[in-house]
Amino acid sequence: MNIGIICYPTHGGSGVVASELAIGLAQKGHEVHIISYAPPFRLRAFHQNIFIHEVDVASYPLFKYPSYELGLAAKLVELAENHHLDIIHAHYAIPHAASAYLAKQIYNNARRLKTVTTLHGTDITLVGADPSFRRIVKFAIEKSDGVTAVSHYLKNRTIEEFDIHREIRVIYNFVDPGQPARNRGLCSREAFAPKGEKILMHASNFRPVKRVGDVVRIFAQVRGRIPAKLLFVGEGPDRPFVQRLASDMNLGSDVQFLGEQDQLEPLFFCADLFLLPSEQESFGLTALEAMNCGVPVISTDVGGLPEVIVQGETGYMFPVGDVAGMAGKAIELLSDPAALELLKTRARRRAEQFFDAARIIPQYEAFYREILNS
């Protein structure tokens, strides 16, 4: 198949899923065209069968706001014509699904070109629910030839919130079980924790929805009982706030900020626990990536997280804001090496058994075929 994939290029779950899907599809011999405003970070290296197309956004003195959406639609039409695309797969509804719809209307062989939209989370729960986008998101979902959501939670939330009556297929986020082995030994525990301290880790885009302040508060309670270090990975609007909070709580150099990292796997090998106290999480790709490296997760019990984490087996989930609960469980686990070891083994096993790319990517392929034959 010739597949066009639209995604965000930045360090975010939807871009990671789109990029890893592109790599998996390309390895299976499909021709994959990536359309974005910059090369996605996971696709900077060369991959056979993957072609990157950056969207040109025309500027003109009259335009106060240059239109990315129209530039994207124009690029999609050009690619559909020149590369005979079968499918345009939009990752994240806003504005990608709307631009895909427009491109399909313009393209003069629209009966052949099909569109698929994958809903990732905040495109439904946060941004999409904004009154200014609501009608467009609903329209784009209804007009896509196929729609997928990354969890049953997100599927149900979409149906309720947007009064959707069409099929939405659930296809989970995925990981490559071979990836951890390629990254083992790259991170030195001693460099982060020279006195053998325990290491906790959080990675996100530091948006309010991630409640990074709770990460610091949990860590402060843990460090009060056990010598420990906290690794913060990522960048985003709440980073200054969280740096200030860590300093106000006198956590000093026990909290380290590593900035954006293209791959989290090397760091997971230094971590004992992964913290994800989000307000909302439609799936929780970072939790799955941690589990894939055998790192148990302490998180909230929101959204799709209960579809990823098995309570008491691969991690522990608590209500949003239950800092004491999450800290207490972290202390308990870090003080019980045998219990932690069991959790690590089960976390890795669950990632391998249920979320292996080799199992999930064929679900996308099969979905494309169904849509093309419908």
Ligand code: GMT
């Ligand atoms: O919140 C993020 O980390 C970014 C966001 C995105 O779309 O880039 O992530 C969402 O999509 C991921 C991939 O499907 C999911 O694993 C995340 O749970 C989801 N984030 C939220 O729902 C907050």
